[in-house]
Amino acid sequence: MRVKCPKCGKEGVLVRHTVKSKGHTYVYTAVKHVKHGRIKRCILGRGEPAHPEVGYDDVLEALNSLYQHAREKARSGDREELERLLAWIERRLNPLIARIYEEASAILEQK
Numbered sequence: 683m684r685v686k687c688p689k690c691g692k693e694g695v696l697v698r699h700t701v702k703s704k705g706h707t708y709v710y711t712a713v714k715h716v717k718h719g720r721i722k723r724c725i726l727g728r729g730e731p732a733h734p735e736v737g738y739d740d741v742l743e744a745l746n747s748l749y750q751h752a753r754e755k756a757r758s759g760d761r762e763e764l765e766r767l768l769a770w771i772e773r774r775l776n777p778l779i780a781r782i783y784e785e786a787s788a789i790l791e792q793k
């Protein structure tokens with residue numbers, strides 16, 4: 683979304699800017715400007731703590747790490763963790779993803 687930046691008065695794009703600090707992820711609203719091919723961001727609302735947020739990649743990493751761990755255990759003969767993971771995917775994760783996907787698509791299909 684193109685906006686006139688409230689900080690510098692130039693035109694830019696409203697974005698969410700993610701900053702990682704000390705293991706926490708903070709999300710700021712920012713206006714992104716491109717000047718001579720370089721990106722400059724004006725961060726809006728600095729001074730107010732942004733809400734820590736889990737990023738998409740954090741979710742994938744966590745899921746993958748659960749799987750790697752369970753797979754290693756299964757390879758050394760302990761299949762319990764991997765069975766638990768499969769059951770969790772089937773009963774909890776898949777239904778959640780299906781519901782989110784369905785609801786989000788329906789929202790986007792509305793004008």
Ligand SMILES: [Zn+2]
Pocket residue numbers: 687688689690691692694713715723724
């Ligand atoms: Zn600006």
